[in-house]
Structure formats: C-alpha cells, structure tokens
Amino acid sequence: MTMPNRSHDGFTVADFDHEGAVAETAAKAEQVTGGTRAGFLRKSGALAGAGLVAGSIPVGLSFAQGSAPPASDIAILNYALTLEYLESSFYNEAVSRGKLSGATADFAKLVAQHEAAHVQALQKVLGSKAVKKPTFDFKGTTEAQSTFQKTAMTLEDVGVTAYEGQAPKIKTPAILAAAGSILPVEARHASWIRDIIGHGSNPVPAPDAFNPAASMSQVLSEVKATGFIKS
Amino acid sequence: MFQSSNDLPTLEELDRDGALREGAERTGLPRAAFMRRLGAFAGAGLVIGGLPAEFAFAQGSAPPASDIAILNYALTLEYLESSFYNEANSKGALSGQTKSFSKVVAQHETAHVAALKKALGSKAIKEPKFDFKGTTSKQSTFQQTAIALEDTGVKAYLGQAGNIKTKAILAAAASILPVEARHSAWIRNIVGQTPAPDAFQPSATMAQVLQVVKGTGFVVGMASAAPSGAHTGNPSMTG
Numbered sequence: 492m493t494m495p496n497r498s499h500d501g502f503t504v505a506d507f508d509h510e511g512a513v514a515e516t517a518a519k520a521e522q523v524t525g526g527t528r529a530g531f532l533r534k535s536g537a538l539a540g541a542g543l544v545a546g547s548i549p550v551g552l553s554f555a556q557g558s559a560p561p562a563s564d565i566a567i568l569n570y571a572l573t574l575e576y577l578e579s580s581f582y583n584e585a586v587s588r589g590k591l592s593g594a595t596a597d598f599a600k601l602v603a604q605h606e607a608a609h610v611q612a613l614q615k616v617l618g619s620k621a622v623k624k625p626t627f628d629f630k631g632t633t634e635a636q637s638t639f640q641k642t643a644m645t646l647e648d649v650g651v652t653a654y655e656g657q658a659p660k661i662k663t664p665a666i667l668a669a670a671g672s673i674l675p676v677e678a679r680h681a682s683w684i685r686d687i688i689g690h691g692s693n694p695v696p697a698p699d700a701f702n703p704a705a706s707m708s709q710v711l712s713e714v715k716a717t718g719f720i721k722s
Numbered sequence: 723m724f725q726s727s728n729d730l731p732t733l734e735e736l737d738r739d740g741a742l743r744e745g746a747e748r749t750g751l752p753r754a755a756f757m758r759r760l761g762a763f764a765g766a767g768l769v770i771g772g773l774p775a776e777f778a779f780a781q782g783s784a785p786p787a788s789d790i791a792i793l794n795y796a797l798t799l800e801y802l803e804s805s806f807y808n809e810a811n812s813k814g815a816l817s818g819q820t821k822s823f824s825k826v827v828a829q830h831e832t833a834h835v836a837a838l839k840k841a842l843g844s845k846a847i848k849e850p851k852f853d854f855k856g857t858t859s860k861q862s863t864f865q866q867t868a869i870a871l872e873d874t875g876v877k878a879y880l881g882q883a884g885n886i887k888t889k890a891i892l893a894a895a896a897s898i899l900p901v902e903a904r905h906s907a908w909i910r911n912i913v914g915q916t917p918a919p920d921a922f923q924p925s926a927t928m929a930q931v932l933q934v935v936k937g938t939g940f941v942v943g944m945a946s947a948a949p950s951g952a953h954t955g956n957p958s959m960t961g
Contacts, residue, residue, distance in 0.1 A: 601918065608921035651900050658896040659889045671883040671899070672922040675876050678900030679918035682907035691819040691912070695826060697904035700833035701897040 560663040567657045568666065569622040570707055571673070572613040574653055576624045577719060578646050579606035585633035594687045595636055598643070602680050609673055616669070626721045640688050642717075647681035649713055652705035678702065785888040792882045793891065794847040795928055796898070797838040799878055801849045802940060803871050804831035810858035819912050820861055827868075827905050834898055841894070851943035865913050867938075872906035874934050877926035 560568075582603035585591060591599050614621045632638040654674040661667040682696035689695070705713075714720065785793075807828035810816060816824050839846045857863040879899040886892040907917035926934070935941060 601916070605918065605921040612922075655896045655900060658883070659893045664884045668884050668925075671880050671896075672925065674896070675880065675899055675903035675923040676918055676921060678903035679907035679923075682904035683911055683917035686908055686911045686917070691822045691908070696908040696911075697826060697830065697901055700830040700901060701837075702900040702904075704893070704897065 560666055564661055564663050564666050565617065565620050567661060567670075568613055568617055569620070570657070571654065571670065572610065572617065572622055573625070574650055574710070574714070575606055575609040575613060577627065577714065578650065579603065579610045580624075580627045581629055581633060581642065581646060581719070582606055584629055585639050588634050590634045591636055591639060595640060595684075598684055598687060599639070602643070605676060605680070612669070616666075627719050628721045629719055640684060643684045644681065644688065644694065645717075647677055647684060649705070649710060650677040651681055652703055653707075653710040655702060655704040656706050656710070785891060789886055789888050789891050790842065790845050792886055792895075793838055793842050794845070795882070796879065796895065797835065797842065797847055798850065799875055799931070799935070800831055800834040800838060802852065802935065803875060804828065804835045805849070805852045806854055806858060806867065806871060806940075807831055809852075809854055810864050813859045815859045816861055816864060820865060820909075823905075823909055823912060824864070824868075830901055830905070837894070841891075850941045852940050853942045854940055865909060868909045869906065869913065869915065870934075870938070872902055872909060874926070874931055875902040876906055877924060878928075878931040880923055880925035881927050881931070883925075
C-alpha cells in the first residue's frame with residue numbers, strides 16, 4: 492500500500508494533510524458554517540510547508556526560491572493534484588483503450604496531455620509533500636463513447652467548481668496564479684466536451700452566467716460517489 | 723463631455739482618483755507593492771444590494787481603490803462584450819450554432835455588466851460608445867471577433883486575480899473567469915479552432931489588454947467614470 496492511512500473509499504480532507512493540523516481543525520469547522528473554513532485555513536497557515544522543490548516549473552507555478560507556502564496552501568495543492576490524477580488517469584486510459592472516435596477522440600488526446608501537464612507541475616511544486624497517486628477503477632466508462640463523454644463532462648465541471656472554490660482561500664500569490672492558470676483550462680475542457688455532446692444546446696457549453704463554486708468537502712463527496720478511487 | 727481619449731479606455735479613465743496611475747508611473751512595479759499602497763484609499767459610496775451570490779460584499783466594508791479600478795476595468799470589458807453580442811443579435815445576421823451561442827452569451831455578458839454595476843454603485847464607469855465596424859453583421863467576422871474578445875476577457879480576468887485584495891471580489895472574478903473561458907472554447911469549437919489551446923492559460927496585464935482593445939478600434943468614446951454635476955445630461959459623444 493502506498494498510502495496506508497487513507498480511507499479505502501475516497502479522499503477526505505484529512506488525506507491532504509498528513510500532519511493532521513488541517514484535518515483536526517477541519518473536523519471542527521465542518522460542523523459549523525462556511526465562513527469558518529477560512530478561519531481554520533488561516534490558523535493552519537502557521538505551519539510552514541517545508542521541503543518544497545522550486546525548480547523550473549511551467550508559467551504560473553514558479554515560486555520564489557526559498558519561500559515556503561503555508562500548510563493550507565499545500566493541502567489545496569494536494570487536493571488539486573488528486574483531482575488532476577483522477578482526470579489524467581481517466582483520459583490516459585480512454586486514449587489507450589482506443590474506443591473513442593471523431594471529435595471525442597481528439598478531445599481525449601489533447602485533454603490527456605493537459606491533465607498530465609497539470610499533474611507534473613503540481614508534483615514538482617509539492618516535491619516531497621506531494622500526495623501519491625491513488626489507484627483508479629473507471630468501471631468501463633473509458634470504453635464507450637457515450638459513457639466517456641458524460642464522465643468527462645462531470646469530471647471537468649467538478650474540476651472547475653473545485654478550483655473556483657479554493658481560489659479565495661489560497662494565500663500564496665504564486666499558487667493563486669498557478670491555480671488561476673488551470674481553472675480556465677478546465678472550463679475550456681468542460682465547454683468543449685459539452686459542445687461535442689450537445690452541439691451547443693443540450694448540454695449548453697456555458698450553462699451559467701456565473702460559474703458555481705464548490706467546497707472541498709462537496710467535491711470530495713462527488714468524487715467518492717463516482718467510485719473511481721479504489722485505494 | 724469629460725476629457726478622455728477618443729478611442730480607448732486608459733488606466734487614467736479607470737482610476738479617476740489618479741492614485742493608481744500615479745503609483746504605476748512612478749514605480750515600474752512591483753505591482754503588488756503599489757497596489758498595497760493604494761489600499762490606503764478606501765473606495766466609498768458602494769451600493770451593496772441583492773447581488774448574485776459572489777458579489778455580496780460584507781456590508782460596510784469598502785474595497786480599496788485598487789479593487790474599484792479592477793472592477794471598473796472588468797466592467798469596461800463586459801460593456802464591450804455585452805454591446806457586441808446584443809448588436810449581433812439585433813442585426814439578425816447570424817445562423818445555426820453561432821446564433822445560439824450569441825444569444826446565450828449576450829445574456830451572460832449582460833448579467834456580468836449588471837452585477838459589476840451594482841457592486842460598484844456610484845463608482846461605476848459609464849458605458850463607452852462602441853462601433854463594431856460591421857463585425858456583428860456577418861457570421862465569419864462575428865465568430866473571429868467573438869474569439870478575440872473572449873480570449874482577451876479570460877486573460878484579463880486571470881491577469882488581475884493576483885491583484886485583487888478583497889476576498890469577495892476575488893470570488894466574484896473567479897466566477898466570471900471560467901464562464902469567459904467556456905464562451906471562448908464554445909465559439910472556437912464552432913469555428914473549428916482548438917477550444918483549449920494551452921495546458922496553462924496565459925494571462926495579460928491591464929496595459930496589454932487595453933492595448934488589444936485599442937487595436938480593435940471598437941471603443942469610439944469613453945464616458946466619464948463617475949457621474950458628477952459637471953457633465954450630466956450630456957449622454958453621448960461622437961467618435
């Protein structure tokens with residue numbers, strides 16, 4: 492087992508914080524309402540994340556050398572990394588199974604590259620703090636065009652709400668810039684697959700004037716519901 | 723009419739106090755530093771009404787002048803987009819998926835304008851006068867222009883994310899950014915251009931974006947930022 496402490500049926504907030512500092516406070520905060528989350532993240536910010544590799548990282552992901560982001564930012568990055576692992580594995584599996592055709596095949600190929608680049612960038616930034624890749628079971632959704640399309644749409648829409656939900660909580664400007672440079676790419680993916688499916692009408696590529704956001708716990712419960720994360 | 727450049731919104735016009743401009747000219751950055759300094763000037767007179775989710779600022783909290791400037795910058799871009807799509811819809815020259823796209827997107831941009839105006843209240847910049855030079859009356863020029871406007875919008879919002887000081891304003895901008903990205907990908911797919919050309923979305927500074935906007939020649943007259951007795955009742959100017 493690569494990650495003995497993780498629950499077997501999906502990630503929890505605790506999985507992104509091995510020191511237990513965020514999780515402990517989170518458990519309390521979850522019982523209260525939304526506004527307290529910023530509070531506990533602020534508190535956990537006291538613990539500086541050490542051991543980060545600041546190498547030559549794409550565009551937005553280059554931190555100033557020697558600056559250690561707060562533990563809350565590390566937790567957010569690992570949360571993002573988990574979602575990117577999920578997406579990346581999904582598209583890579585779909586591409587290697589070779590069951591997609593036409594615009595959907597083109598979509599999967601390009602998006603697989605993007606998600607792999609996101610994984611790589613996040614791993615590099617996190618260095619030794621990076622959460623390990625889970626094992627996935629996509630339950631055959633990568634093998635049929637229609638189930639692939641629907642799953643891709645869900646994953647991308649969730650990805651957008653996830654990044655958007657964390658944006659105001661990120662403390663380090665370089666991390667905000669990095670997350671900010673990924674957010675619209677996920678939105679582009681979502682819009683693209685929606686347009687492939689519905690030719691502009693059903694589903695609509697841009698269904699809302701203001702994109703909804705989702706909290707970490709909302710997103711993790713949606714991820715858990717897919718049953719895609721085995722361990 | 724207020725003194726303003728005839729063909730584009732400038733930093734000066736987005737920042738009537740002159741605070742941002744002064745700081746920007748003197749310090750060739752660090753931007754964060756001069757933005758922090760601007761934070762001393764509190765933006766007053768904001769209307770906090772029943773805004774869509776993200777636009778609900780905490781009552782009584784006045785965002786710094788730098789955030790007001792960013793909101794007015796966003797509002798200027800949304801005016802531009804909104805006017806473009808509304809004109810395209812009323813000209814009626816679009817067809818098929820492009821027509822559906824334009825209808826949906828016009829609603830979104832109009833909603834963005836309304837939300838930003840409401841958030842800014844009396845600080846809201848007035849709508850400029852536009853001339854879309856016929857790009858709204860032909861399918862192909864509409865498509866190319868829509869791609870340029872949406873891609874610019876995404877870069878513009880992304881470029882400001884790190885400069886926004888007020889959490890609620892950041893959340894608001896973060897709810898618009900992916901919508902502009904969805905629009906861009908949508909019209910790109912209609913045209914046959916790659917909907918998501920980069921793994922990491924490039925951003926652009928305010929100066930870069932305003933240069934692009936200027937390049938379009940679509941803004942033919944800037945109204946004044948805030949209403950004042952000196953120039954009310956003089957609603958338009960010619961370009």
